[in-house]
Amino acid sequence: MSDRAAAAKAAITAAAGPVFARYGYRRTTMDLIAQAAKVSRPAVYQHFPNKAAVFAAVAEHMTGHLHAAAEAAAAADGTTAERLYRALAVKLDFAAEAISADLRGELVQEAAQIAPETVAAAEARYAALVASVLASDPGLDRLPASDAAAVLVDAMLGIARSAAGAEQMHERLRLLVDLTLNGLRKDRP
Numbered sequence: 001m002s003d004r005a006a007a008a009k010a011a012i013t014a015a016a017g018p019v020f021a022r023y024g025y026r027r028t029t030m031d032l033i034a035q036a037a038k039v040s041r042p043a044v045y046q047h048f049p050n051k052a053a054v055f056a057a058v059a060e061h062m063t064g065h066l067h068a069a070a071e072a073a074a075a076a077d078g079t080t081a082e083r084l085y086r087a088l089a090v091k092l093d094f095a096a097e098a099i100s101a102d103l104r105g106e107l108v109q110e111a112a113q114i115a116p117e118t119v120a121a122a123e124a125r126y127a128a129l130v131a132s133v134l135a136s137d138p139g140l141d142r143l144p145a146s147d148a149a150a151v152l153v154d155a156m157l158g159i160a161r162s163a164a165g166a167e168q169m170h171e172r173l174r175l176l177v178d179l180t181l182n183g184l185r186k187d188r189p
Contacts, residue, residue: 009047012037013057017098020058024103025110030054052114059115063122066091067129074129080137085177087129088156089170095160096169104161127153140184152180 001009015037020028033054034041048054073086095104111119131149134140140148159172 005047008039008043009057010061012039012044012047012054013061016054017058017062020055020107021099021103024106025051025055025114026106028055055110056115056118059111059118062094063118063125066094067122067125070126070129074133080133080140081177081181084130084133084152084181085174087133088152088173088177091126092156092160092169092173093166096166101163101165104163108157108161123153123157134184137181139186140181141186142184148180148184152176 012033016028016033019032019036023032028051030041030044030051033051034044037044044054048057070087070090073090074083076083076086078086099107127146127149130152131145134148135145142148155176156173159169159176162169162172164172
């Protein structure tokens with residue numbers, strides 16, 4: 001693929017993300033994607049055979065972007081609780097700010113069907129990142145970090161898929177982090 005074709009495909013992918021977030025998978029059309037990308041519908045078809053392929057490309061792009069942001073959040077200075085919260089909040093913020101509450105479930109379901117490998121790889125990378133934050137704290141030892149990370153990521157995904165507003169989701173995430181870390185502390189009876 002030429003540099004120009006790759007750039008056009010990347011531009012269409014970037015433009016399609018907000019369209020899926022606004023309309024959901026089912027209501028998004030190739031015409032809406034073309035309009036957002038400021039290209040013709042045939043131009044979209046030059047790079048993608050169908051809407052599912054565009055959606056898969058968006059999922060791949062977004063998971064990479066979110067993981068990079070979560071890594072940066074986890075690497076910043078702070079307590080384990082702060083680093084953990086910030087890393088988990090990256091995905092939560094994306095869900096709360098970019099996707100309307102009534103479409104979150106639909107988009108998650110479609111991603112699991114259309115791009116299962118991308119979703120599984122993203123969740124595994126995210127869980128590994130959370131596990132590394134937990135493992136870096138010598139005061140935690142009740143569960144293996146990987147087990148605790150899996151529980152945290154699953155719970156955070158549940159919060160992100162809820163219809164709650166951003167503020168309530170963040171309160172729930174803070175509570176989740178606090179409960180988890182308190183339960184994992186060595187000095188807990």
